[in-house]
Amino acid sequence: MKPFVKWAGGKTQLLGEINQYLPKNFDRLVEPFVGGGALFLSLEHDKVWINDLNKELINLYQQVKRNPKKLMTIVDTFKDEYQLDPKGYYYLRRKHDRDEVLYANLSPAFKASRTLFLNKTNFNGLYRVNSRDRFNTPWGQKHKVPEIYNQEELLKISSYLKQIKITSTNYYSMLEGIDQGDFVYLDPPYDKLNKNTFTSYTIPDFGEAEQRKLKEFCDHLNDRGIKFLQSNHNTPLIQELYQNYKIVIVNAKRNINANGEKRNGVEEVLIMNYGE
DSSP states (O other): OOOSSOOTTOOGGGHHHHHHTSOSOOSEEEESSOTTOHHHHHHOOSSEEEEOSOHHHHHHHHHHHHOHHHHHHHHHHHHHHHTTSHHHHHHHHHGGGGSHHHHHTSOHHHHHHHHHHHHHHBSTTOOOBOTTSOBOOOBOOOSSOOOOOOHHHHHHHHHHHTTSEEEOSOGGGGGGGOOTTEEEEEOOSOOOSSTTOOOTTSSSOOOHHHHHHHHHHHHHHHHTTOEEEEEEEOOHHHHHHTTTSEEEEEEEEOOOSSSGGGOOEEEEEEEESSOO
């Protein structure tokens, strides 16, 4: 299966590289930063725990799991209305979270439908929030009405999610729930290549202090004999922090930049506490 949302830093293009380094056997896959979920959806493992601090994203997963037909019905309504005034309608739906009272009274299914709709009609599928934790990615579909979902694929994913544990909490609080035999795949907001590197999936931003805290989390896993694999940028900080672990350098092309000519390949790393 493939992701039903676009997500900055999604791992679809790197699955071939990642799959080369996965442990041969593990009881459960745990993803503390699930994002678009390319890995767990591709593996279709029978025991999975996915998590993300982004509550809008997790609500979308929950509604695909519980109410896929209702979600699709609402999205269809959005799509019909969108065709009358694409740009205006996009910003009409985007501004819902500016009114806290209104937004609090929206149903989980409506919120999830909004999240999916905005994801497929905004700029490059980028989920970005401002300093007040409000979604602020601009409109991005200027030429045609995009496919918001594929019914057959979404229903298949819904059926699969019914056997999966889904949470929205700080990754560090997951430590006590991670067991022997689990394999943990970490795809956090990456270390910044420069001051403009995107990490604003949620508030607060994921800076150097959080990268160091994540290293402590990995050390805890390692001390307990739990295998982990982490994706990140190949930066001096990451090389320093994980110098005692196995590091493999891979190349990835990122598609967030508005200028296509600047969507260059960047070096990423796969960090793991197992293997030769």
